[in-house]
Amino acid sequence: MLGVIALVLGTLTPIVIDTAFKGGYIPIKTQNTDTTQILASFKDVEGVISSELKSFKSYDDVVDYIITLDRAKTLASLLVGSQFTLTTARAEVLGLQLTTSTLTSAPTTTAKTVRTPGTNVQVVGVDEPDMVKCDGKILAVASSNKVSLVGIKERKVLSLVDLKDEQAGGLFLYDDVLVVLTTKPNNNPIILDLGLRCRCNVIIPPGVSNTTIYLYDISSPNNPKLKNKYTITGTLFTSRMNGKYVYIITTLPISGPTMPLINDAPLKTENIVKVDAIPTTYTVITALDVSTNLHSSYAFMTGYNSWLYMSPNNLYLASIKALSILEAYNAVVNAIIKYLPSNIASAVREHLEKGDLEKCINFISEYFSSRSYDEVKDLLIRVSNDLSSRVFGESSKFYIFSIKGINISFSGTFEVSGRVLDQFSMEELGNYFIVATTSTTSIIKVRYDQPVIIAPIPREDVVEVIECNDSRCVVRTITLTQTPQRQWYKPRVYVDIVPAGETENNVFTISLKELKVVGALRSLAEGERVYASRLIGNTFYLVTYRQVDPLFAIDVSDPEKPKVLGYLKIPGFSEYLHPLRNNKLLGIGIEDGGLKISLFDVSDPTKMAEISKVRVPKAWSIAYYDHHAVTIDVDNELTFIPVSVGSTSGILTISYRDDVLKVKKLIEHEGAMRTTYVDNELYTISTDMVKVYDISSLSLIQEIKLST
Known part of the structure; x- marks a missing residue:
């Protein structure tokens, strides 16, 4: 069969x-x-232009290269959802399905x-x-x-x-x-x-x-x-x-x-x-x-890009690399090779190295068709055990470009383990680059489904027939009995990519001259992930979260020997960190489902302290994911944050004078997303309205309706 x-x-x-x-x-x-x-x-x-990195000589070269690349990708995709005939020695149906579950600028x-x-x-x-x-x-x-x-x-x-x-x-x-x-x-x-x-x-x-x-x-x-x-x-x-x-x-x-x-x-x-x-x-x-x-x-x-960081002289693009379909499939095929006869294993290995995955499957299918159902089942159990012992991790690949006016040159790449959170997880420090990542690992799990045979259920259909002779009609019924064929649910092997172990957080320093990792701190706050980070001077601040908010201070004065100076654990977590004067750090985040603004004293990174905080229960802010929404008036020691609370939205105005956070006013402005100021006038901005306030008294001066 x-x-x-x-x-x-x-x-x-x-x-x-x-x-x-x-x-x-x-x-x-x-x-x-x-x-x-x-x-x-x-x-x-x-x-x-180097021996490893080439541009193209003609448009034909570009298209020929892409077509060759597409053929390789198409071959890989054909192995996803493709069907191959397969028989076993006992004529039992075997369906094998592999499834992958898978410092603000100063006022100008x-x-x-x-x-x-x-x-x-x-x-x-x-x-x-x-x-x-x-x-x-x-x-x-x-x-x-x-x-x-x-x-x-x-x-x-x-x-x-x-x-x-x-x-x-x-x-x-x-x-x-x-x-x-x-x-x-x-x-x-x-x-x-x-x-x-x-x-x-x-x-x-x-x-x-x-x-x-x-x-x-x-x-x-x-x-x-x-x-x-x-x-x-x-x-x-x-x-x-x-x-x-x-x-x-x-x-x-x-x-x-x-x-x-x-x-x-x-x-x-x-x-x-x-x-x-x-x-x-x-x-x-x-x-x-x-x-x-x-x-x-x-x-x-290149690969797909996730984040960008730019300094005055360099541009960095970060690309997240995780276990791919092709890598997962190669792992399965390699695990099967181990249990194949030497001649078949050699043939599969040879075609796998050439990238001819279809022939690999054909060889494996042909071999399976010659074995009994129990033999194939036993082989797949051993393959499952082998795959479960392999751990796969994510990584972040960085592409570096040198920029000078309209001149752009490719400088090279480097790679670190883990996933970059956002642009603030990356900072350039002299001839070094600092990056914070969260590492997660995965394993390939193989699940085996036993075949199920569903007994056929006879079905009767009644057909009505009307026979007429002259003016006389007779109605008769004919009963038809249908016996369907047996239904088989074929045995399948599902390969799932599932998380393995706890997450870990890392800080890496990379030499921009050598393009290699020269310093690292690993396994920070296991089981948590990076939520916010910021480089201030020679100290890199890092926030992770699971149940409490650990704020780490990491000394990078010697980039090749980064070290943790201290950490502070408090409820909630910060999504955004903003440096203030006099060794203060502002944190904007969430606690108990509402908005939380924290003021940290980081004058001594070994003894950091949360010296003041403001909480707005049930409030939400666009500043969680868009730092452009935050405005700091360093002269008046004010911060402006868009918030939504229930049916009300506007700009939360908070003073941080004398190291104390104090709400001055919630300026009501429906849909307000930004603020700015010019001299002593504050502007709150939505898509259809600009409101002008006196920045000292926060009294309304004028409303300007925008054209929509």
Whole structure:
């Protein structure tokens, strides 16, 4: 009797990549394929051409490489959910199914010494995108597909930038230039005919987003003028601004003969670079000088990216690596090889090394078909025991890029164990890089299901027949009895990836000259995970949580020998840490399901203390996951945090004067998400309203309705 061997690795949905693009579409030309009109300054990739790291010589080379890569991925996906016939010596049905369960910046001033904080960022001097920007003269507020320009002096909306069918993804302000980042999905495939330059077409499938960078001249804010725009194929990952240079990171899945387009024109092939052996994503970095419009773009073939950290000179992208479908499957096949006859084991091993997984399965299936059901069952039990003893861990891989103006060069990679929490888990310290991770481990469990035979249940159907002869009709019934075949629930083996052991927290220091780990603290707070971290001077503060909130102080003055100076355990946990003056640290987090703000004295890291706290039961804040929502007025020693309590929302204003946290006022403002200040006026901001307050008395001065 024939059987089925089905490989379904986990709850992960396999992606079957169709590489037959060339025959499936009619080539058309896009509106703009003249690259000379697009890139005013295309810089060569410096430092990326080496024996290990190569760019491409032609578009044919790019597409040929992707098609080869797709074939390997397709083969792997074919093993997920594929069916293979299999018989055993006793003609018993055997179905084998593998399843995988799987320091804020100081207030900025203009020439007239206007006091305004700017966006709350991680690295002083490196701006981050936000939906609200203020330079002391203009308050720009993005909401959906519109950007309102509010005059600080005029206290009214001066103009409105309409993005039409595009969604704002972030703003920057530099002098009289407004930078607007937008995203918009493509509803139709884009097919680019490269003509004589390539024997192939570039195809962007529907659903892929476009990222557009708009530059507006707002020297006359009543009448903003579009200076330029740049459209990049791919999803906006994030961006940064350093001086007059904006760095935009977009991602595009590597699938089929696709490649990133800039204003509908493909990147020059020498600017497309292979980084990983089996890449999944185009990581496109575009550098733009907003004052001259000079720009350059580079596409690096990497893994999926999770977080970004940027210093004035370097850009770091973190990619989380976990046990993959392919790795789990290889582990199963390798475990089975051990119990195969030597000739079959050699053949399976040879094809596995070549990446020909389908032939591996065929050999294993053929062998299983020659054995009895009990023999196969015993073999799988031994395989299960072997797999249970192997432990797999997560890791974080970092890609480093050197940046200087619009010049970008790839510097290398390094990898540490564990998963990075967020951008604050990463910090550059001189010639070293510090990263905090949470390590979790997994094992492959094999579950065996016994076959079940369901006895057939006869079923009767009654058919009514009407027979008529002249005017006389007779109704008769005919009973039909159906006996269905026996139903077999085939025996299956499920391979689950399940957590193993407690989580651990780690701090690693990496030499940027050698790109290797030179210092490490492991197994901090077992069973907990990192919730917040911050580097202040030579002390790295780390918050973990399970039942209480341990705040660790780690000395990194000697990066190669990090050491724990002390820790403090208190109820709740902090999601965000913010440094204040006089060796104080502000923590924003949760306790008993409500908002908690803590003030820590860290003047002596060996004896840290929570010296004051404010709790707002049943309250929630966007600041838990978005540090841009937090505003600190260091001159008046005030912090402003958006909160929601029941049906009320607004801005919680807390004083930290004299090392005491005290609520000054909950400013009611429905939907308020940001605050900023200019001199002695406080601005609370929602998507449809700006309210102006006196920062000392917190009394309302004016309301400014935004256009929606």
